[in-house]
Amino acid sequence: MANGWSIIIGLVICLIVAVAGYVLAPKGENLTVWRSSILLTVACTYIMWALTLLAQLNPLVQPNASDFRKQYIE
Amino acid sequence: MxxxxxxxxxxxxxxxxxxxxxxxxxxxxxxxxxxxxxxxxxxNSDTNAFQRAFTKEIRRLDNVERQLLTSMANEFGISGFFATQMEKAGVTVRPIPRNENVTAAPSAHEIDDLADRCDQLEKRVSELNESYETLQKRWVELIEWRAVLREAGSVFEHAYGQVEEIRQTGEDDDTAPLLENDMEQNTHQAGEQQSFSVMNIGFIAGVISRDRINAFERILWRTLRGNLYMKQSEMPDKLVDPQSGEEMAKNVFVIFAHGREIVSKIRKISESLGADLYQVDEDTNNRRDQIHEVNQRIEDLNSVLQNTKSTLMAELRMIAAQLASWMVVVKKEKAVYEALNxxxxxxxxxxxxxxxxxxxxxxxxxxxxxxxxxxxxxxxxxxxxxxxxxxxxxxxxxxTNKFTIAFQNIINAYGTAKYREVNPGLQTVITFPFLFAVMFGDLGHGFLLLLAAILMILNEKHLDGRKIQEIFDMAYYGRYMMLMMGAFSLFTGLIYNDLFSKPLTLFPSMWEYSVPADWKPATKLVAERIPGYTYPFGIDWKWHSAENNLLFTNSYKMKLSIIMGWAHMTYSLCNVYINAKFFRKPIDIWGNFLPSMLFMQSIFGYLVITIIYKWCVDWAARGAQPPSILNMLIYMFLRPGEIQERLYAGQEYVQSFLLLIAAVCVPWLLLSKPLYLRWENKQHRALGYRGLSEHGRVSALDDEGRPSGDGNGHTFGRDSADYDGEAVALVAEDIDRGEEEEFDFGEIMIHQIIHTIASYLRLWALSLAHAQLSQVMWTMTLANGFAKSGAVGIIMVVVTFYMWFNLTIGVLVIMEGTGAMLHSLRLAWVESMSKYFMGEGIPFEPFSFELVLEEE
CATH class of the missing domain: 3.30.70.260 (ACT domain)
Known part of the structure; x- marks a missing residue:
C-alpha cells in the first residue's frame, strides 16, 4: 500500500492543495495572510508526514515485546 | 491610493x-x-508645557476630571460610611459599554456645561456631606447623654435606697471611706430625698472611650488620694465616630466627690483625657424630664438624618449613572487639547x-x-x-486584525520592525504554533486546547473588553493562537499516533509478531516487517507497545527536529535576501546572505541530505552496516578526507569540498561587510564629506542622510537616518581597531552549531518528554483503575479518572503547553528572527480615542 512512491504522490497532492489554496484564498485585505498561512501549513504538514514515512521506510530496528497475553497469541 | x-x-x-x-x-x-x-x-517641541496654546483648557479639564474622580472615590470608599451605605442602596457606577459612540465629539458648550455641573455637584455633595456629618455628631452626643442619664439615674436610685443603711454602718465603722463618712454626716440631718448639694457633694457624669478608662481611673485615684466615688459601666452599643468613620467602644462614668475644688479638678482631668461630660440633674423628676427631652430630640434628629441621607443618595445615584460617560467625555476632550497643543x-x-x-x-x-x-x-x-x-x-x-494581533505582538515584544522590512509576524502565524505542536504532539491534549480556544472564540461577544482574571485574560487575548496551536497539535498527535498516550489503529500495522510453537508467557518476540508495506500515516501503532519503543522514537524525533530546524532557518535566511533586495543594499546579499546560506547548506544542508539518504537506503538488502550520521559529522571536521564508514561513493571528496566552502564562508561573512562599509566611508570622505559632529556622526555616509528639514522652514531634531549613519560610523571605527584580530575557525564553528541546529534539539527533547509524561500519567492513575474489576473496579475507575483528567489538564495541557510555547517563542525570536530582523523601527502611535481610553 504504501512504499517509497508515496512520498512523491504525497508531494504532488500537497502541491495541488497549495496551488488550489493560493488561488482560492479569500480575496480582500487578508489575502496575504491567507496565502502565506495556507502555503506554510501545507509545507509544514508535508515535511512532517514525509519524514515520518521515510523514517519507517527501511527500518533498522524492529519492535520487540514480551508482555503478550495468552489470548493474543492464540 | x-x-x-x-x-x-x-x-x-x-x-x-x-x-x-x-x-x-x-x-x-x-x-x-x-x-x-x-x-x-x-x-512646538521647543516650547514647554506651560507656554502652549491650550494649557488653560487642559488645566480646567484636569480639574473636572479630579472632581469626577473624587465623586467616584466617594462612592468607592474613601468615606467608608458612604461606601457601606451605597452598597446597601445598590448604587454602582455603570461601566460604559465598549465601542459605543454615546459620547462622540462633544461640543464646546457641552464641555462647559459639564464643568459647571461638576462644580455645582461637587459643592452640593460636599455640603450635604458636611451637614450629614454634623448631624451625625449631634446624634452621637445625644445617645451618649441618654446613656449617661440612665447610668447616673441608676446610681442615684441606688444611693437614696441605701442612705439609711449607710448612716448606720458609718457610726460603727471608723475606717469607712471618707466619702461614705461624709455622706453619713450630711445625711444625718437630711431626709431621704435631700439633695447632694446640701451635703457639699458634687458629681460629674460623662462618657470616655473604653481603652482609656483604666488610665482615667488610676489618675483620678492618685491625684485625689482616693477621695472619690466612681461608678462606671460599658455602653452596650458601639458608636461610629462620624469624622473618622471608626467604631468606638465607650464607657459611661459617674463620679462623686466632696468639695467644689475637687470636682473641678476631676472635670479638668476628664476633659484632658478626652471624655465628654454631660449635664445631669440630680433631681429625679427633672432627670426624668431630661431623659424624655433627649429621647424626643434623638427621634427628631433621626428623621432629619434619614432625609439628608436620602437626598445625598439621590444625588450620588444621579452622578453614578452618568459618571462613566462624563469621564469618557473629559478624557477625550483632554486628549484633543493635548493634540492641539x-x-x-x-x-x-x-x-x-x-x-x-x-x-x-x-x-x-x-x-x-x-x-x-x-x-x-x-x-x-x-x-x-x-x-x-x-x-x-x-x-x-x-x-492587524483580531486573528493576527496576538502573533504580531509576539514580534513587537522582540522589537519594532524597521519601516517596510519583512515582517516576521506573517510567518509566525504558522511556524509558531507548528513548532509548538511538534513539542506538544498529542491528539487528546491538542483537542482540549482547541476546545478551549473554540469556546473562547464563540463567546467573544460576552468576553470582549471584560477583565476577568489576569491569566484568563492573557489566554483570551491569544485565543486564535491557541486555536492554531490546538489544530496543529491534532495533526502532530496523529503523526506521533498519540491519543492521551494511547495509539490509534487507523491502518494495518507494518509489523507482525510470528509466534513460535514453543511459546511461553514472557518470551521475547521480535516483530517481522510485512514486505513492501510501510505504515502510511504517522508512526506505526505497534511501536507503542514495543519494549524498544524509545529506541525508535528517539532517533526519529531527533532527526525530525534537526530537519525542522534546518527548514526553519533556511526559510528565515531567505528573508535576508528579500530585505537586501528591497532596501537596495547589494552588500547584504554578497556579504551576508550568500556566505551564511553557503555555510548553512554546506554543513546542515548536507547533514539533512545524509539523514534522508540514510533513511532511503535499504541497508539490510545492501548487506552493509548503516553508518552513524553523528560520527560522520564529527569526522568530517576532525579528519577531513578520511571516511570511517562509507555512506556513498566519493563521500570524502564531497565532504572536503563542503568543508572548504564553510571555511571560506566564515571570514567572508565576518569581514566583507565591515570592509565594504569602511571602503565606502573612505570614498565619501574623499569626495569631501565630513563627519558633522565630534561624536563621529557621519550622516553623509547614508545616501538618505541629507540635512533634514522640510519646505516650511521647520527643522526637526530627530532623524533616524542620522542614526543609521552613526551606526555605520561606529562600525567603521571598530574595524580600524579590530582588524588584526585572528578568527578562530573552530570556535566560530562550534558556536554556530550550538546556537543554531542544537537549539532545535529542544523539539526532540520536549516531544519525547511530553509523550513519556503522558504515558506515566496514564499508568499511575487510570491504568490502576482499569486493572481492578467488579464494584471496586467501578469506584477505582471513577476516582482514578478524576485524578487522571485533572492531572492531564493541569500538568500536561497547561503546564507543558506553557513550556512548549516558551520554547517555540525562543525558536521564533533567537533562531529565526535574529537571522534577518533589523528592528530599530519607531512604533506608530496614532492619536486615537480608543487608545487614550484603553490606557486607564
Whole structure:
C-alpha cells in the first residue's frame, strides 16, 4: 500500500492543495495572510508526514515485546 | 491610493500636513481621534508645557476630571460610611459599554456645561456631606447623654435606697471611706430625698472611650488620694465616630466627690483625657424630664438624618449613572487639547497647521473626515490635507486584525520592525504554533486546547473588553493562537499516533509478531516487517507497545527536529535576501546572505541530505552496516578526507569540498561587510564629506542622510537616518581597531552549531518528554483503575479518572503547553528572527480615542 512512491504522490497532492489554496484564498485585505498561512501549513504538514514515512521506510530496528497475553497469541 | 496594507511589510506611510480653520480645529481633531489613524508630530517641541496654546483648557479639564474622580472615590470608599451605605442602596457606577459612540465629539458648550455641573455637584455633595456629618455628631452626643442619664439615674436610685443603711454602718465603722463618712454626716440631718448639694457633694457624669478608662481611673485615684466615688459601666452599643468613620467602644462614668475644688479638678482631668461630660440633674423628676427631652430630640434628629441621607443618595445615584460617560467625555476632550497643543498657529491666515504620519491606505478616510467636519460647520474655507516629501523614517505600523494581533505582538515584544522590512509576524502565524505542536504532539491534549480556544472564540461577544482574571485574560487575548496551536497539535498527535498516550489503529500495522510453537508467557518476540508495506500515516501503532519503543522514537524525533530546524532557518535566511533586495543594499546579499546560506547548506544542508539518504537506503538488502550520521559529522571536521564508514561513493571528496566552502564562508561573512562599509566611508570622505559632529556622526555616509528639514522652514531634531549613519560610523571605527584580530575557525564553528541546529534539539527533547509524561500519567492513575474489576473496579475507575483528567489538564495541557510555547517563542525570536530582523523601527502611535481610553 504504501512504499517509497508515496512520498512523491504525497508531494504532488500537497502541491495541488497549495496551488488550489493560493488561488482560492479569500480575496480582500487578508489575502496575504491567507496565502502565506495556507502555503506554510501545507509545507509544514508535508515535511512532517514525509519524514515520518521515510523514517519507517527501511527500518533498522524492529519492535520487540514480551508482555503478550495468552489470548493474543492464540 | 498605494498598495493595500499586508502583514508582509509595515504599511506605507506618508507625512501629511493639515491646514484647518481655527474655528473648527477642535471638531476636526476630535473626529480624527475617533478615526485613530494619524500620529501628530509635535511642532512646538521647543516650547514647554506651560507656554502652549491650550494649557488653560487642559488645566480646567484636569480639574473636572479630579472632581469626577473624587465623586467616584466617594462612592468607592474613601468615606467608608458612604461606601457601606451605597452598597446597601445598590448604587454602582455603570461601566460604559465598549465601542459605543454615546459620547462622540462633544461640543464646546457641552464641555462647559459639564464643568459647571461638576462644580455645582461637587459643592452640593460636599455640603450635604458636611451637614450629614454634623448631624451625625449631634446624634452621637445625644445617645451618649441618654446613656449617661440612665447610668447616673441608676446610681442615684441606688444611693437614696441605701442612705439609711449607710448612716448606720458609718457610726460603727471608723475606717469607712471618707466619702461614705461624709455622706453619713450630711445625711444625718437630711431626709431621704435631700439633695447632694446640701451635703457639699458634687458629681460629674460623662462618657470616655473604653481603652482609656483604666488610665482615667488610676489618675483620678492618685491625684485625689482616693477621695472619690466612681461608678462606671460599658455602653452596650458601639458608636461610629462620624469624622473618622471608626467604631468606638465607650464607657459611661459617674463620679462623686466632696468639695467644689475637687470636682473641678476631676472635670479638668476628664476633659484632658478626652471624655465628654454631660449635664445631669440630680433631681429625679427633672432627670426624668431630661431623659424624655433627649429621647424626643434623638427621634427628631433621626428623621432629619434619614432625609439628608436620602437626598445625598439621590444625588450620588444621579452622578453614578452618568459618571462613566462624563469621564469618557473629559478624557477625550483632554486628549484633543493635548493634540492641539502640538499644532502650529498661522497668524496671517488664521489657520492651524498640523503635521503627522498617516498610513497611505487611510489617507482617503482622513480626507473624508475633514470634508465632513467642514461641511457640518458650514465653513467656506476647506480644510486642506497635503502630502509632504520627506527623508525622515516613518513609523512602523502593521494593520492587524483580531486573528493576527496576538502573533504580531509576539514580534513587537522582540522589537519594532524597521519601516517596510519583512515582517516576521506573517510567518509566525504558522511556524509558531507548528513548532509548538511538534513539542506538544498529542491528539487528546491538542483537542482540549482547541476546545478551549473554540469556546473562547464563540463567546467573544460576552468576553470582549471584560477583565476577568489576569491569566484568563492573557489566554483570551491569544485565543486564535491557541486555536492554531490546538489544530496543529491534532495533526502532530496523529503523526506521533498519540491519543492521551494511547495509539490509534487507523491502518494495518507494518509489523507482525510470528509466534513460535514453543511459546511461553514472557518470551521475547521480535516483530517481522510485512514486505513492501510501510505504515502510511504517522508512526506505526505497534511501536507503542514495543519494549524498544524509545529506541525508535528517539532517533526519529531527533532527526525530525534537526530537519525542522534546518527548514526553519533556511526559510528565515531567505528573508535576508528579500530585505537586501528591497532596501537596495547589494552588500547584504554578497556579504551576508550568500556566505551564511553557503555555510548553512554546506554543513546542515548536507547533514539533512545524509539523514534522508540514510533513511532511503535499504541497508539490510545492501548487506552493509548503516553508518552513524553523528560520527560522520564529527569526522568530517576532525579528519577531513578520511571516511570511517562509507555512506556513498566519493563521500570524502564531497565532504572536503563542503568543508572548504564553510571555511571560506566564515571570514567572508565576518569581514566583507565591515570592509565594504569602511571602503565606502573612505570614498565619501574623499569626495569631501565630513563627519558633522565630534561624536563621529557621519550622516553623509547614508545616501538618505541629507540635512533634514522640510519646505516650511521647520527643522526637526530627530532623524533616524542620522542614526543609521552613526551606526555605520561606529562600525567603521571598530574595524580600524579590530582588524588584526585572528578568527578562530573552530570556535566560530562550534558556536554556530550550538546556537543554531542544537537549539532545535529542544523539539526532540520536549516531544519525547511530553509523550513519556503522558504515558506515566496514564499508568499511575487510570491504568490502576482499569486493572481492578467488579464494584471496586467501578469506584477505582471513577476516582482514578478524576485524578487522571485533572492531572492531564493541569500538568500536561497547561503546564507543558506553557513550556512548549516558551520554547517555540525562543525558536521564533533567537533562531529565526535574529537571522534577518533589523528592528530599530519607531512604533506608530496614532492619536486615537480608543487608545487614550484603553490606557486607564
Amino acid at each position: 498605494g498598495v493595500p496594507d499586508t502583514l508582509f511589510r509595515s504599511s506605507d506611510m506618508s507625512l501629511v500636513q493639515l491646514y484647518v480653520a481655527t474655528e473648527i480645529g477642535r471638531e476636526v481633531v476630535s473626529a480624527l481621534g475617533e478615526l485613530g489613524s494619524i500620529q501628530f508630530r509635535d511642532l 502640538k499644532f502650529n498657529y498661522d497668524q496671517a491666515r488664521k489657520v492651524l497647521v498640523a503635521e503627522g504620519w498617516c498610513p497611505k491606505s487611510g489617507l482617503a478616510l482622513v480626507q473624508n473626515t475633514l470634508r465632513e467636519v467642514s461641511d457640518r460647520a458650514g465653513l467656506q474655507i476647506p480644510s486642506i490635507i497635503n502630502e509632504l516629501q520627506t527623508n525622515k523614517t516613518p513609523p512602523t505600523h502593521f494593520k
